[in-house]
Amino acid sequence: MHHSIPISPNIASLIAALAALAELPDSVNMYAPHGPPGNEVRRANLSLALALALARGPDLLLIGEAPGYNGARRTGVPFTSERILLAGLPSLGQFGRERGFAYASDDGRISAEPTATLVYREMVALNCFVVGWNACPLHPQRPGKPQSNRPPRAAEVAQGLPLLQQFLALFAGVPVAAMGNVAAASLTRLAVTHVKLRHPAQGGARQFAAGLRGVQHLTPPASAQSAPE
Numbered sequence: 001m002h003h004s005i006p007i008s009p010n011i012a013s014l015i016a017a018l019a020a021l022a023e024l025p026d027s028v029n030m031y032a033p034h035g036p037p038g039n040e041v042r043r044a045n046l047s048l049a050l051a052l053a054l055a056r057g058p059d060l061l062l063i064g065e066a067p068g069y070n071g072a073r074r075t076g077v078p079f080t081s082e083r084i085l086l087a088g089l090p091s092l093g094q095f096g097r098e099r100g101f102a103y104a105s106d107d108g109r110i111s112a113e114p115t116a117t118l119v120y121r122e123m124v125a126l127n128c129f130v131v132g133w134n135a136c137p138l139h140p141q142r143p144g145k146p147q148s149n150r151p152p153r154a155a156e157v158a159q160g161l162p163l164l165q166q167f168l169a170l171f172a173g174v175p176v177a178a179m180g181n182v183a184a185a186s187l188t189r190l191a192v193t194h195v196k197l198r199h200p201a202q203g204g205a206r207q208f209a210a211g212l213r214g215v216q217h218l219t220p221p222a223s224a225q226s227a228p229e
Contacts, residue, residue, distance in 0.1 A: 014166045061133070063134070065180050069141065175195070
């Protein structure tokens with residue numbers, strides 16, 4: 001068990017800022033301190049995911065658009081479904097109940113999520129330990145429909161910029177990839193060098209995988225550049 005892994009002050013500060021974000025219309029803060037009991041579990045899951053990534057040193061930072069209703073809306077951790085979060089990824093030594101990740105929902109359902117499945121299928125294939133974040137960190141839903149996703153509005157993406165900056169500062173020097181236009185635009189606004197990947201959903205899985213394999217060639221630090229092949 002890794003329950004005792006220390007949560008750095010920088011991670012604690014990021015989680016506190018996330019929990020304090022105001023809910024804009026048709027958005028849900030699933031980390032809010034005064035919400036349902038699952039919110040506390042989601043904060044703990046995300047703190048643990050960041051702390052374990054910091055302790056190991058990730059290979060890649062993956063920035064997405066916004067949490068999905070079957071993904072981080074339920075688990076608290078970007079790009080995970082409950083199936084991935086609880087079962088873990090043994091070959092990468094990532095997630096899993098045995099590392100302290102917990103079920104946060106209250107309906108007994110174990111969610112699967114297409115984007116999460118596609119993302120981690122590729123990460124396992126590349127032996128790439130990724131840590132994720134979203135340009136819009138709260139869940140944007142269609143009005144009155146919690147079991148839905150919608151593209152984040154400009155105000156929601158703007159609200160997420162300071163948190164994205166805090167997240168990136170935790171992992172300075174790690175290659176950054178943007179999944180889709182919204183994530184790429186936020187990184188560009190922060191003047192962060194990144195590679196833009198096709199979102200794997202809606203038929204983009206092959207292009208996403210090909211793009212990722214391109215990023216892998218960028219991972220050696222500049223000080224250790226190899227001779228051309």
